[in-house]
Amino acid sequence: xxxxxxxxxxxxxxxxxxxxxxxxxxxxxxxxxxxxxxxxxxxxxxxxxxxxxxxxxxxxxxxxxxxxxxxxxx
Amino acid sequence: xxxxxxxxxxxxxxxxxxxxxxxxxxxxxxxxxxxxxxxxxxxxxxxxxxxxxxxxxxxxxxxxxxxxxxxxxxxxxxxxxxxxxxxxxxxxxxxxxxxxxxxxxxxxxxxxxxxxxxxxxxxxxxxxxxxxxxxxxxxxxxxxxxxxxxxxxxxxxxxxxxxxxxxxxxxxxxxxxxxxxxxxxxxxxxxxxxxxxxxxxxxxxxxxxxxxxxxxxxxxxxxxxxxxxxxxxxxxxxxxxxxxxxxxxxxxxxxxxxxxxxxxxxxxxxxxxxxxxxxxxxxxxxxxxxxxxxxxxxxxxxxxxxxxxxxxxxxxxxxxxxxxxxxxxxxxxxxxxxxxxxxxxxxxxxxxxxxxxxxxxxxxxxxxxxxxxxxxxxxxxxxxxxxxxxxxxxxxxxxxxxxxxxxxxxxxxxxxxxxxxxxxxxxxxxxxxxxxxxxxxxxxxxxxxxxxxxxxxxxx
Numbered sequence: 001x002x003x004x005x006x007x008x009x010x011x012x013x014x015x016x017x018x019x020x021x022x023x024x025x026x027x028x029x030x031x032x033x034x035x036x037x038x039x040x041x042x043x044x045x046x047x048x049x050x051x052x053x054x055x056x057x058x059x060x061x062x063x064x065x066x067x068x069x070x071x072x073x074x
Numbered sequence: 075x076x077x078x079x080x081x082x083x084x085x086x087x088x089x090x091x092x093x094x095x096x097x098x099x100x101x102x103x104x105x106x107x108x109x110x111x112x113x114x115x116x117x118x119x120x121x122x123x124x125x126x127x128x129x130x131x132x133x134x135x136x137x138x139x140x141x142x143x144x145x146x147x148x149x150x151x152x153x154x155x156x157x158x159x160x161x162x163x164x165x166x167x168x169x170x171x172x173x174x175x176x177x178x179x180x181x182x183x184x185x186x187x188x189x190x191x192x193x194x195x196x197x198x199x200x201x202x203x204x205x206x207x208x209x210x211x212x213x214x215x216x217x218x219x220x221x222x223x224x225x226x227x228x229x230x231x232x233x234x235x236x237x238x239x240x241x242x243x244x245x246x247x248x249x250x251x252x253x254x255x256x257x258x259x260x261x262x263x264x265x266x267x268x269x270x271x272x273x274x275x276x277x278x279x280x281x282x283x284x285x286x287x288x289x290x291x292x293x294x295x296x297x298x299x300x301x302x303x304x305x306x307x308x309x310x311x312x313x314x315x316x317x318x319x320x321x322x323x324x325x326x327x328x329x330x331x332x333x334x335x336x337x338x339x340x341x342x343x344x345x346x347x348x349x350x351x352x353x354x355x356x357x358x359x360x361x362x363x364x365x366x367x368x369x370x371x372x373x374x375x376x377x378x379x380x381x382x383x384x385x386x387x388x389x390x391x392x393x394x395x396x397x398x399x400x401x402x403x404x405x406x407x408x409x410x411x412x413x414x415x416x417x418x419x420x421x422x423x424x425x426x427x428x429x430x431x432x433x434x435x436x437x438x439x440x441x442x443x444x445x446x447x448x449x450x451x452x453x454x455x456x457x458x459x460x461x462x463x464x465x466x467x468x469x470x471x472x473x474x475x476x477x478x479x480x481x482x483x484x485x486x487x488x489x490x491x492x493x494x495x496x497x498x499x500x501x502x503x504x505x506x507x508x509x510x511x512x513x514x515x516x517x518x519x520x521x522x523x524x525x526x527x528x529x530x531x532x533x534x
Contacts, residue, residue: 020419026400032412035467039384039416042470046379047427055434 010048012041077531079104080240081293084149084300087243091138091148098138098148102131102192105150109194109241112534115222117214118236120155121163121196130192137190146304147190152242154230155196156203156279157183157288166279167199167229169212170398170405180277181309182246182288189304194242197232203248203281204229204391205410206464212407215461218260219532220498224458227257233291234261239534244301247291250281251387252454252476254289255488255503260458262490262499262530264518265291266298267476269509270483271316273302274309282390283314285383285480294528295489295518299323302511318509326512327519332366334517337446342377343475347455354492354500355452358521362450365520372442372449374478376434383477385420385428392417409467432481439482443507448517451475453488453501475503485511487518490527499527 017037021028028036079101082090090096106124113119127150134148158164158176165171179187187193198216200206206228207215216231218224219239226235230247234257237245247254249267258265266289273288280286290301303323309315338359344352359369392399395414403411443449454475463469479486484505492500502521506514522528 017419024418026415026418027403028412028415032409032467035409035470036412036416036419038468038470039388039413040419042473043381043384043388043428044424046382046431047385047424050379050427050431052427052430055430059430059433 012037012044077240080108081531082243083294084145084243084297087149088145088147098131098134098192099128101148102127102150105194105241112239112241115217115534116219116235116239117216118197118232118239118241119152119195120165120167120198120213120232123162123193123195127192127194134190134192142190144190145300146186148192149243150192150194151186151244152194152197152233152236153183153246154233154248155199156248157246158277159183159196162196164196165213167201167207167213168406172212178277181274181311182305183277185305191244197236197245200229200231201407201410202279202395203250203253205407205413208408208465218458219534220262220458224460224498225260225464227260227458229253230257230291233257234263237261237263237291237293238532243292244297245291247289248278249287249289249480250285251383251480252474254291255453255476255486258291258488259453259501260499262527262532263291263293264295264298264487264489264528265289266302266485266487266511266515267479268302268306268511269485271314272485272509272511273305274312274315276309276311280394282387284390285387287480295487295515295522296327298487299327299515321512323512323515326516329516330365331362331517331520334367334448335446336362336367336369336448336450336517337372337442338369338450339374339377339442340371341373341375342380343451347452348457350494351452351455351500355502358491358502359450361524362517362521365524367517370446372446374435374438374442376431376438377478379431380435380478380481381473382428382431383481384471385424386432388413388417389420389425390417435478436482439484447506447513449505451503453503457494457496457498457500479505484508485514487514489518489522492527493530
């Protein structure tokens with residue numbers, strides 16, 4: 001997972017934010033951009049610090065377990 | 075009206091009804107008068123259903139005369155205004171649905187109605203259970219009865235404020251990142267987010283499918299147990315609903331905590347915690363030790379990445395709201411709109427990585443819960459936030475002690491454990507294994523019975 005000794009993860013810049021807004025075709029008021037950048041930057045920090053190669057490489061899609069009625073359910 | 079009616083527990087009301095000391099109609103009229111007096115200050119209700127309440131109360135009275143023993147008979151409740159109520163407007167706290175009257179009933183509303191509750195009205199929610207109403211919004215934000223300059227927490231803000239002020243005996247809440255437990259903490263009451271799949275979400279407005287939970291809020295743990303008992307259980311209308319049989323939440327309350335193993339995850343949950351909250355928490359652990367529990371430290375390292383839960387939340391919320399956000403964004407409240415729109419900016423890879431982090435947190439937490447029965451943490455790192463801070467958009471979305479239990483879906487209870495120097499409530503959070511609500515409630519009840527924090531009343 002995240003390496004606490006590793007370099008500081010790349011911050012979400014205002015330019016990157018504007019690029020993403022352009023790509024998705026949404027409109028965010030100029031006076032709210034800083035707020036949105038902070039929200040996303042904080043939430044993205046753990047993901048950007050993640051070395052995805054260090055967590056398990058096989059993820060489940062569906063899991064089946066017999067329930068009490070004998071039916072398979074997730 | 076005296077406080078002994080406004081703040082009566084479910085068991086006390088039931089006992090007094092059956093002794094004919096007081097009737098559901100008398101209690102309902104008294105609470106309606108109290109709402110009329112206090113709600114113009116608190117803004118807890120968005121819709122009052124006085125006629126419906128009196129009809130419900132009369133029906134309860136007739137049933138009581140016939141010897142009906144249902145424990146929720148004649149108990150006055152309110153529903154968070156994202157729970158759809160047939161024939162009663164359901165606003166979601168938003169101008170988008172300001173006059174919407176559903177023709178369907180949410181499963182939980184129906185179950186509480188069948189249990190004999192009295193519906194006093196609909197309680198304000200943060201807009202779509204996400205964004206606090208800023209000044210100028212169609213619906214004013216609820217205020218905290220302990221200090222009107224502070225928020226009551228959210229998003230079940232009306233539920234928290236109404237319970238703390240003695241306006242209802244029970245209320246529904248929903249919890250995507252702490253929206254039951256946060257208001258419970260800030261308002262000095264109790265609330266339980268049950269296991270994911272334990273209580274139906276059918277007929278409740280969605281915020282984030284994989285994080286949303288529904289559950290009860292009340293002034294005591296025992297009241298939460300009564301209310302949960304009447305709402306839990308399989309519902310084919312909610313695809314996440316579990317077929318796991320519902321246990322008895324009331325009887326185990328009396329067993330105490332002797333022999334119970336309580337783990338305190340020392341990483342993550344104590345970063346940035348106020349000294350007085352830390353102190354109240356440690357005292358609560360001492361109390362639980364004295365009651366016979368074994369308390370020890372544990373670690374869940376992957377929680378350091380828990381704030382990525384917000385990526386899941388906003389991405390799923392945007393998926394749910396996308397059409398309205400693109401076609402009529404002006405109807406969303408200021409700030410709530412931008413927070414929802416931020417979900418459009420999360421890439422598929424980032425969402426996927428956040429879900430992988432979530433899997434790791436689930437795995438590590440499950441491992442820890444093989445060695446202990448309950449996890450204990452402070453519910454929030456600070457007491458109720460002042461409105462001035464809540465309205466400061468530069469502060470960002472605070473890191474949460476509650477969100478890890480939305481990621482893991484584990485049953486988690488918040489209950490009062492102290493008071494700040496400024497007179498605001500402090501709260502203890504207890505979490506357990508999947509579908510072990512009874513164990514969590516049992517630990518909370520034992521603590522509550524040994525302390526008096528739940529008997530404190532706000533100055534309103």
